[in-house]
Amino acid sequence: MTSTCARIAIRYDREHGLQILDQLLLPYQSVYEAVASVNDAHSAIRQMKVRGAPAIAIVAALSVAVELQRRYVAGEWQQAADVARFVQASFDHLRTSRPTAVNLFRAADTLTRDIHDIATTSNVAATVEAYLARAEQMLADDLADNRQVGVHGAAALLQACHASTASSRADEARPSIAVLTHCNTGALATAGFGTALGIIRQLHRQGQLSHAYCTETRPYAQGARLTAYELVHEDIPATLVGDAMVGALMQAGRVDAVVVGADRVAANGDTANKIGTYQLAVLAAHHNVPFFVAAPKTSIDRQLPDGSSIEIEERPGCELTDVRGAALREDRTIAVDEHGRPMLQTIRVAAPNIHVWNPGFDVTPASLIRAIITEQGAVWPDEQGRYDMAQLFTNA
Numbered sequence: 001m002t003s004t005c006a007r008i009a010i011r012y013d014r015e016h017g018l019q020i021l022d023q024l025l026l027p028y029q030s031v032y033e034a035v036a037s038v039n040d041a042h043s044a045i046r047q048m049k050v051r052g053a054p055a056i057a058i059v060a061a062l063s064v065a066v067e068l069q070r071r072y073v074a075g076e077w078q079q080a081a082d083v084a085r086f087v088q089a090s091f092d093h094l095r096t097s098r099p100t101a102v103n104l105f106r107a108a109d110t111l112t113r114d115i116h117d118i119a120t121t122s123n124v125a126a127t128v129e130a131y132l133a134r135a136e137q138m139l140a141d142d143l144a145d146n147r148q149v150g151v152h153g154a155a156a157l158l159q160a161c162h163a164s165t166a167s168s169r170a171d172e173a174r175p176s177i178a179v180l181t182h183c184n185t186g187a188l189a190t191a192g193f194g195t196a197l198g199i200i201r202q203l204h205r206q207g208q209l210s211h212a213y214c215t216e217t218r219p220y221a222q223g224a225r226l227t228a229y230e231l232v233h234e235d236i237p238a239t240l241v242g243d244a245m246v247g248a249l250m251q252a253g254r255v256d257a258v259v260v261g262a263d264r265v266a267a268n269g270d271t272a273n274k275i276g277t278y279q280l281a282v283l284a285a286h287h288n289v290p291f292f293v294a295a296p297k298t299s300i301d302r303q304l305p306d307g308s309s310i311e312i313e314e315r316p317g318c319e320l321t322d323v324r325g326a327a328l329r330e331d332r333t334i335a336v337d338e339h340g341r342p343m344l345q346t347i348r349v350a351a352p353n354i355h356v357w358n359p360g361f362d363v364t365p366a367s368l369i370r371a372i373i374t375e376q377g378a379v380w381p382d383e384q385g386r387y388d389m390a391q392l393f394t395n396a
């Protein structure tokens with residue numbers, strides 16, 4: 001199925017099931033693919049057809065919903081405890097798909113525990129319904145949370161960029177700012193709107209974005225393929241830069257603020273995010289450019305005291321040694337296969353036999369982060385520069 005509404009990564013309802021926009025085919029084509037089982041979700045996440053911390057968790061949870069509902073209708077469950085066991089086994093498998101983003105693990109812990117508890121006092125139908133309602137709520141909550149991240153983030157960036165000037169002016173009267181972002185944290189990485197890219201979107205809507213810069217995000221090119229796609233799609237004034245160009249861009253005074261997403265934020269604010277984030281933070285500190293992290297609370301791992309033990313996914317070396325693009329026909333249009341899908345090819349650029357190290361993420365120390373923006377507002381460090389992310393959960 002091909003869609004014109006290319007910015008929705010996840011489509012779901014009980015009648016039609018779950019579909020994801022295949023992000024391997026973007027920006028060449030918008031093709032939705034059915035996710036009919038937990039195994040489908042596991043392989044879609046692993047292959048990065050769906051990616052981005054919140055989207056990974058939501059697709060995982062909804063894939064369990066889809067398979068659970070199908071098996072329930074087929075009369076497979078005799079007891080509520082069977083449903084709980086299925087949920088547990090499904091998440092045990094899904095947890096092995098990608099290790100760094102915490103959202104999937106949080107969703108797995110919460111849903112498994114809740115359904116286990118519900119199954120002890122409910123019948124099969126009520127247990128299935130409880131699971132479906134909770135998984136569906138995740139989709140709705142993420143969209144609502146991202147909109148709040150956008151509002152709080154726009155205010156925080158404007159406040160930081162104009163801290164030394166006209167502090168009494170209201171946000172809407174402040175001059176517009178140029179913002180750089182990394183990787184893809186937009187509608188494609190979430191249930192919609194996005195986190196860091198949502199803040200850029202919000203600034204643009206408020207008329208307070210002078211320009212967006214997106215990094216290519218080597219080696220997987222989430223910035224060049226996905227963020228650039230979202231920015232162009234929405235007519236947001238934007239420029240793509242190579243990861244290695246950010247220092248020069250900042251030196252030229254063209255960036256007022258940096259905002260990135262997160263895969264896992266430790267209790268002290270240390271943040272794992274797409275590889276390259278750390279060097280952006282170091283450059284931002286050198287150039288006195290405020291550096292922000294935007295993340296829903298689902299990305300905060302308050303059990304983790306700091307970022308030193310975050311597991312960093314190691315990606316295949318071929319992502320670095322080869323570049324991927326669409327095969328072209330003689331007339332320079334994109335070649336398609338028998339299903340009309342673009343034919344993707346890889347071209348090796350690295351010397352044969354070279355060893356490769358390809359971590360997918362790095363950890364930015366909290367000391368380099370001006371504020372961490374969540375749906376509840378911006379969290380600023382205390383006077384000693386310390387973050388306490390656990391405070392966000394005290395009334396939860």
Ligand SMILES: CSC[C@@H](O)[C@@H](O)C(=O)COP(=O)(O)O
Binds near residue numbers: 260
């Ligand atoms: C709102 S998405 C936040 C992060 O998941 C994002 O910045 C990121 O690092 C995505 O990495 P990816 O490897 O594309 O899944």
